[in-house]
Amino acid sequence: MLCMKTRHSSVKRIYEAPLLGARYCGDSSTRVVHDLDNASPECRIDQILAAGRAIPFHSTMVAHLQGYRNCPQCVGR
Numbered sequence: 001m002l003c004m005k006t007r008h009s010s011v012k013r014i015y016e017a018p019l020l021g022a023r024y025c026g027d028s029s030t031r032v033v034h035d036l037d038n039a040s041p042e043c044r045i046d047q048i049l050a051a052g053r054a055i056p057f058h059s060t061m062v063a064h065l066q067g068y069r070n071c072p073q074c075v076g077r
């Protein structure tokens with residue numbers, strides 16, 4: 001069992017398609033954008049990926065321009 005605590009959650013950037021290391025992951029179904037460097041388990045990034053709804057973004061500004069809103073858990077206001 002690992003005792004080491006990481007500053008961030010267990011969610012890490014994903015370097016495979018479709019995210020390819022992008023910091024932000026949009027959910028094309030809910031139109032919410034998550035920060036993978038700060039994502040919490042409630043963000044369900046794994047489910048977004050499994051459902052094929054993950055859209056990579058390199059900034060929240062780009063996501064907002066496409067109609068996404070911030071995840072309150074990991075991006076904030």
Ligand SMILES: [Zn+2]
Pocket residue numbers: 033034035039040042043071072073074075
């Ligand atoms: Zn989130």
